[in-house]
Amino acid sequence: MQRAMATVLAALLASLLLLFLAAPIVELIARAGGTGIARLGSDKELRAALTMTTLCALVATALGVLGGTPLAWLLSRRRFRGRAILSAVLDLPLLIPHPVAGIALLLVFGRDSAAGQAAIAFGLRVVGTPVGIVLAMLFVSASLFISGAREAFARVDRRYEAVARTLGDSAWRAFRRVTLPLAARGILASAIVMWARAVSEFGAIVILTYNPKTASVLSYDRFTAFGLPDALPVAAVLALLALIPLTLLRALRVDGAAAVERA
Numbered sequence: 430m431q432r433a434m435a436t437v438l439a440a441l442l443a444s445l446l447l448l449f450l451a452a453p454i455v456e457l458i459a460r461a462g463g464t465g466i467a468r469l470g471s472d473k474e475l476r477a478a479l480t481m482t483t484l485c486a487l488v489a490t491a492l493g494v495l496g497g498t499p500l501a502w503l504l505s506r507r508r509f510r511g512r513a514i515l516s517a518v519l520d521l522p523l524l525i526p527h528p529v530a531g532i533a534l535l536l537v538f539g540r541d542s543a544a545g546q547a548a549i550a551f552g553l554r555v556v557g558t559p560v561g562i563v564l565a566m567l568f569v570s571a572s573l574f575i576s577g578a579r580e581a582f583a584r585v586d587r588r589y590e591a592v593a594r595t596l597g598d599s600a601w602r603a604f605r606r607v608t609l610p611l612a613a614r615g616i617l618a619s620a621i622v623m624w625a626r627a628v629s630e631f632g633a634i635v636i637l638t639y640n641p642k643t644a645s646v647l648s649y650d651r652f653t654a655f656g657l658p659d660a661l662p663v664a665a666v667l668a669l670l671a672l673i674p675l676t677l678l679r680a681l682r683v684d685g686a687a688a689v690e691r692a
Contacts, residue, residue: 457665465662465669475663478647479670485559485643486627489566493574493623498616501578502604506587523572530568531636538564538637561638566627574623581615582608618681625674629667644670 468475504516522530538555539545548555555561585608593603609616631645642650644667652660 454668457661457668461661461665462669465664465666468662469666472662474642474647475644475666478642478644478663479666481559481562481641482628482643482645482667482670485562486566486624489563489570489627490574490620490624492563492567493571494616494620497571497575498578501575501616502582502608504575505579505582519572519575521572522568527569527630527632528636531565531633534561534564534568534633534637555637557638557640559638559641562634562641562643565633565637566630569630569633570623570626573626574619577619577622578612578616581612581619584615585611614681618678621674621677621681625671628670628674 465475469479500519504512525533535556536542537544538548538561540549540556545555553560555564589607589611590603593607594600598606629645630643631649634643635646635649639646644663648660648663648667651663
C-alpha cells in the first residue's frame with residue numbers, strides 16, 4: 430500500500446513539474462505565435478533582430494567549435510597537472526549570473542581597457558557592435574559545447590586510434606580519419622546546443638551591446654517601453670526559433686538509433 434502511494438505521489442509531482450515547464454511555453458506560442466510570424470512580414474525591427482541573433486549565434490558557435498574541439502579532445506584523452514583547474518575555469522561561465530558575465534566582459538573589452546583600446550586601434554569596436562554580441566554569446570555558451578564534445582570523444586574507443594597508429598597513421602591523421610568521424614555526431618549535437626544557448630542569451634548581451642538589438646533584447650525593450658502585448662509576438666517568435674535546434678537534436682538521436690539497429 431505504501432509503495433503504491435509513493436508511486437502515485439511521485440507520478441503526481443513529476444506531472445506537476447512537467448506541466449510547470451511546458452505550460453508557459455505552450456501558452457506563449459498559442460497566444461502570440463501566429464501574430465509573431467505574421468509580423469515578420471511588416472516588422473523590420475523584428476526581422477533585423479532575428480537576423481542579428483541568428484548570424485551572431487552562428488559566428489559564436491563556429492568560434493566555439495574551432496577553439497573548443499581541441500580543448501575537448503585534450504580533456505578527454507590526457508591527464509595532466511592543472512586539468513581540474515582548467516575544467517573549473519571552463520565551467521565557470523555556466524555558474525555566474527549572466528549580467529555579471531556582461532559586466533566582466535565590459536571590464537575586459539570596454540573602451541577604457543587595454544584590450545578594448547587595442548581593438549579600437551585596429552579599427553574594431555566591441556561595445557555596442559555585433560562583435561560584442563558574438564563575444565557575449567561565445568562566453569556564455571562555449572562551455573556547453575566543450576562539455577558535450579568532451580563526452581563525445583570519451584565515447585570513442587581508444588583501440589581504434591591505436592589500430593590506425595599501428596597501420597602507419599600519424600597522431601593527427603588518426604584523429605582526422607578515425608576519432609573525429611566517430612565523435613562527429615556528438616560534436617554536432619553539442620554545437621547545436623551551443624547555438625541554441627547563444628540565441629537565447631540576454632543578460633550578458635544587454636550589458637555589452639544594447640544596440641543593435643538581438644531578439645531577446647528587443648523583447649525586453651518592447652516590454653519595458655510598450656507593455657506585454659507588444660512584447661508577446663517577439664517572445665513567441667523567439668520561442669519558435671528554439672524549436673529548430675530541438676528538432677535537429679531529435680533528428681540526430683533518431684538517425685543514431687536507426688544506425689545502431691542496422692548495425
